[in-house]
Amino acid sequence: MHNETPYNFSELESKWREYWEKCGLFRMQPDSAKEKFYCLVMFPYPSGTLHVGHARNYVLGDVVARYKLMKGCNVLSPMGWDAFGLPAENAAIKENIHPAVLTSNNIAAMKRQLLSWGTGYDWAREVTACNPDYYKWTQWVFLKLWKKGLAYKRKAAVNWCPSCATVLANEQVVDGCCERCDHAVMQKDLEQWFFKITDYAQKLLDDLERLEHWPERVKTMQRNWIGRSEGVRVDFRMESTGELLPCFTTRPDTLYGVTFMVLAPEHPVIETLVVGNPRKEEILRFVEKARNESLIERSAANAPKEGIFTGHYAINPVNEEKVQLWIANYVLMEYGTGVVMAVPAHDQRDFEFARQYGLPIKVVIQPEGESLSPDAMKEAYTGDGVQVNSGQFDGLPNRAAMEKILERMERMNQGKRDVSYKLRDWLISRQRYWGAPIPIVYCKKCGTVPVPEADLPVLLPDIKDFRSTKGSPLAKVEDFINTRCPQCGKSARRETDTMDTFVDSSWYYLRYLSPKDDKRAFDSGTVNKWLPVDQYIGGVEHAILHLLYSRFITKVFYDLGLVGFQEPFQNLFTQGMIIKDGAKMSKSKGNVVSPEAIIKKYGADTLRLYLLFIGPPEKDAEWTDRAVVGGFRFLTRLWQKVIRHADELRPVKKWEGDVTSLPDDSRRIYRATNRVIKEVTKDIESSWHFNTAIAVVMALFNQVERFEAGDTVSKQVLRHALEGVTLLLSPFVPHICEEMWKTLGNEPTIFRQAWPSYDEEAAKQEQLEIVLQVNGKVRGRLAVSPDAGEDEIKAMALDDEKVKAFIDGKTVVNVISVRQKLVNIVVK
RNA sequence: GCGAGGGUGGCGGAACUGGUAGACGCGCUAGAUUUAGGAUCUAGUGGGUAACUCCCAUGGGGGUUCGAGUCCCCCCUCUCGCACCA
Structure with missing residues (x-):
């Protein structure tokens, strides 16, 4: 294998990424008549860099989106940033960088990562929770709840994390400790803002029944949490x-x-x-x-x-x-x-x-x-x-x-x-800086007054002394606190608490439909057309927090007539964690595997292939560094085969004729290809078991690799096989497949091609292997044609040399035959 | 304690309604190629056995069945969730 075009993954990968972006592959088409498919992955918190555990999540979403594109859907696959929150503020304090700067740096770095993986999104719809054009509408959500009497302030014993210097919602207390920093949580009597989620306790419980395509585990967790x-x-x-x-x-x-x-x-x-x-x-x-x-x-x-x-x-x-x-x-x-x-x-x-x-x-x-x-x-x-x-x-x-x-x-x-109910109202106040200000004004005369919609957003002031941790940071900004009462115009004071970041993420899936609209949070008509989300993908750690809050907000919007659906997420998929050295990947444990080194050495397609091949996506999987190379070897071999035959295959058409007219070798390959198309399609459709889908394609290629085509017919068969493999793998390893597709003389992009179909006749086996057992133990095998009769097979079984050796001198008491599978001879 | 999901080679993992256990990949062994290393290719690879067409083997023990990783009973173990909720 000398003097062949090497598999130059890095060049080819960036080339095709640019191409997809240019041709708007992942642009949703607002006016298309095609069937819509809203594929949503949980937007990330911009914490710095993403590891291979995150990559698994986004690759999964990308596979689904690309597959649906090939199935002819109008796909919406958006991305954004859950960009407000305590960790950014804490990191900012530690490193003395303003949280806004830190967050935007992190977003830039993570966006670069996402791009490098080839995960495709409609970037024109990107949302960033800490931008005023987004949190304006988070504040609007607050006002909607206020007007409905679902946002209220009261003094209550609340969870207080002394280390984070703020209150926490019940859902954010894990085993009596702060979900974020693990510090022991205390009880404190404080005046705090709440959302009245308890009003929806029964509805949230009842409607779990409707969520047929949610994991039972998640529903059980929510049921327990509601605790009726x-x-x-x-x-x-x-x-x-x-x-x-x-x-x-x-x-x-x-x-x-x-x-x-x-x-x-x-x-x-x-x-x-x-x-x-x-x-x-x-x-x-x-x-x-x-x-x-x-x-x-x-x-x-x-x-x-x-x-x-x-x-x-x-x-x-x-x-x-x-x-x-x-x-x-x-x-x-x-x-x-x-x-x-x-x-x-x-x-x-x-x-x-x-x-x-x-x-x-x-x-x-x-x-x-x-x-x-x-x-x-x-x-x-x-x-x-x-x-x-x-x-x-x-x-x-x-x-x-x-x-x-x-x-x-x-x-x-x-x-x-x-x-x-065990469920308590959702405590949304936070005495911290990096969040959306609660749009409320306190007036001596008028009392608690909401900021009018027209005056939104209440801008988060740019403060310099974000490092001081005593008291609420906004309470120290005079320009911010001092305002006028929207009702009477007299001087008044602003609320200085900010909102829990889970408020930001409780409605973002609606904003993706009109991310730039400055007149409203979302357009009901458009949202009703695109939601509920067809497929939501994310980690099980959000089983209660984010998923319960989002369901709640959707139900409130439904009751307000703002949306026409009662549940936001039709199908939920919770992917398993990637485990390293027996533990979940985390910075603190120091067992984080970064995707960068792998991409540099083998390319994004190899990373993707390994992440999909590691096991069924809903299960946790153990990361093994050295196993990654297997995917790379496979892709390289596939690449070489395509390159080597490209010139002779380009002029011929793939075989579409009758199977039976093919000579032995070709027929075997052609049948195997049809069978694999059938199997892979089934694996994707029914269970998302991409690991077995990839395994059968590998097995097919192991066969195809040895197949040398001489005449036109065998070239046609080879073309059918290689094109088939390329199409089947394209959602998994998109870059190399796009390149091979073109190399075979086809027009890009492969993702506007139809998903391959198969011929049921051609997928049939010509010979069946019948297992011969004596008293339940395998003693031999028999090759028969699929239309051989049962009696005929039984007779052949009894006549088999190996079988005879075991029944010799004994009495046959029973012969059990399973159609197309085995014959078991019971002797005494 | 309660609930859910697991336990299959050295490793990640396959096995549809009970019907060839170990697909596919990693690793390993031997050989080829190479100045060497790496890469690549070929063959092999659950354990036992000199060897086999033999025996044993899916956490452990019973059972049902012609036949059990798969079904039933008991037990061990791991992970996750809930846990003074009246």
């Missing part, structure tokens, strides 16, 4: 004042077993309970301590339970019993009403607490065939049984009693059916 539970709100009363003390329970059948009640340390009623209380100091000290516990301390599953008696009592409405009222760290203010009716006999937490503080235990459900006694119990009994000590309900199975007790309570006005 059905139960009863029971109106206990304070003994002293008669004041209502409602609590939520899912077990009304255990109401007669309540032996004490417990308040969350944050519960507002505590304030009144301590007035004139002889143990006031002690109680307040406890409350203070409990409230200062970090979230990890408090929410760990086996955290020690601690409590204190308030000296007050509560009355159980169902039996008028008087029970002690306690405060304990295991009760959460955010869930239910912040009050728990404690049934130690039938709830493990209450049981542990009762034992610890010597509180009474009363059994009200006896399991079948057992007799629980409070003193002997080692743990709470949470199963089913028969009611005891439950007044008129004694003797009923507890399941039935639940309903009866509930009915009676409702009749007597002691409580009612209720539903509780």
Whole structure:
């Protein structure tokens, strides 16, 4: 193989990238009559550089987009930047570079990377979340929610990350620690802005059912997060004042077993309970301590339970019993009403607490065939049984009693059916600089006033002292804070919090349809035509955060009549991580594999091929540096074969005639090619298993490589095979395929070619290999024609030399034959 | 603890409704070529065995079946999610 045109990947790759850009391959055509296909990959956060894990994500999206182009779709494949956020600000502080500068540098670097991979986008639609022409509309989103009463400010105990010096949404707290920096999260009482996502809890839960093409795993995570539970709100009363003390329970059948009640340390009623209380100091000290516990301390599953008696009592409405009222760290203010009716006999937490503080235990459900006694119990009994000590309900199975007790309570006005959710409102305030300012003004006279739409954007001021971390950075910019009230015109102050970056990303997929429109965020008509997104691709780490928020915002827009669909993403694909040295790639672990070195050595197509070949895309895959070369070898061999035969193949047409008229060698190749077209198409359509698709093309090429064409007919067959391979591989390794396509004498671009079709007749096998088994063990093989009859095959099997050796001297008791597969002879 | 998904050669991974276990690739071995190295080409490559047409082998143990990586039961292990939610 001397003196042949080398596979000069770097030259050829940049040549074709320029060509695609010039011919507008990835430009969406607004007026086309073709079927639309919106292919969306999660836009990246511009953190610096992308590693091969990111590359897998974008290559996947690119394969889908290119495949759909070849299937004749009008494809929209946009790209943008989730460019606001804390990491940029933190990095800016560390390196003393303004976040705007840092972000734009990072965007430039990452865009260069994306381009170098050959992943195609409609760059004319690029959006950047930190640009005023984008965040203007993020602020508009805020105003829309405000007008609908879905944005509000309140004082609440919120998650505070001392290291990031800002509050966090519930979704951003992982195991009691900050999602970004891992620092332990504290609770703080602060005035904060929220989006009322809880109003949509039920809808968000119900509509998961519609998302047929979402991974079950993601839906389960969202279901858990929303955390719906059905139960009863029971109106206990304070003994002293008669004041209502409602609590939520899912077990009304255990109401007669309540032996004490417990308040969350944050519960507002505590304030009144301590007035004139002889143990006031002690109680307040406890409350203070409990409230200062970090979230990890408090929410760990086996955290020690601690409590204190308030000296007050509560009355159980169902039996008028008087029970002690306690405060304990295991009760959460955010869930239910912040009050728990404690049934130690039938709830493990209450049981542990009762034992610890010597509180009474009363059994009200006896399991079948057992007799629980409070003193002997080692743990709470949470199963089913028969009611005891439950007044008129004694003797009923507890399941039935639940309903009866509930009915009676409702009749007597002691409580009612209720539903509780774990989902809490979305905390969107951030006391940081690098985000979209919340468009609100505080006026002494008019109160909280939204900035009118016409006055948007509220520009983020260009501050110089972004390094000081004390307090909210915007609060120190006088020019920014001091403004006029939009209503009365008097001097007023601006809100100094910025918005959580998840607000930016909760609507970006709409903006891609009209990224430059300065009159509105998006055009409803266009958006309704293009959405829901046909295919969304991204990491599973966004299963709750981004995907739940986006669903929420879409539903709000739907209710406002701004969009005509209720779910933004029809199909969701969550790709697996690339693992290196047993761990997810991250800068902190130092196991990041950069795509640059690979591209330099082997080219982008080799990188792409390896990323697709490494395993099924939904699964995690282990990165192996040295395995990359396999893809390169394959591409080089393919290249050489095409170059070597190009001159003689260019004048001939690919074979399209009858299979049966072909001579043996050619027929074999032609059939194999047809079969592979069929298989690859199936792999792409049904499961996205590109690894097996590539494997069968490799296997085909191993055969084609040895095939030497002499006469015209065999050249035609070779052309059919090489063109087939080129077309089949083109979404995976686009540059080399485009070049080979042209080398074979075709017009670019290959991506405006139709996806190859196959001839069902030609895809058939001429000879089948029938496996011969004796007692289930393989003893031989038989080559037969596909139309050989079953009896004929059985006879041949019994007559086979190797088989005979194993059945000799034994009795054949059964012969099982599986059509076109095997014959199993059972002997004794 | 609960829920989901995994466990197949030295490695990444194949195997449709039960029907040839290990496709394809990496690595490895031998040979060819080369001043050498690299690259390339040819052949081989799950384990056992002198060898085989033999035996064993899909985390472990049982079972169903003519036949089990695949179905059923028990157990071990890894990853992820949830986890005092009343």
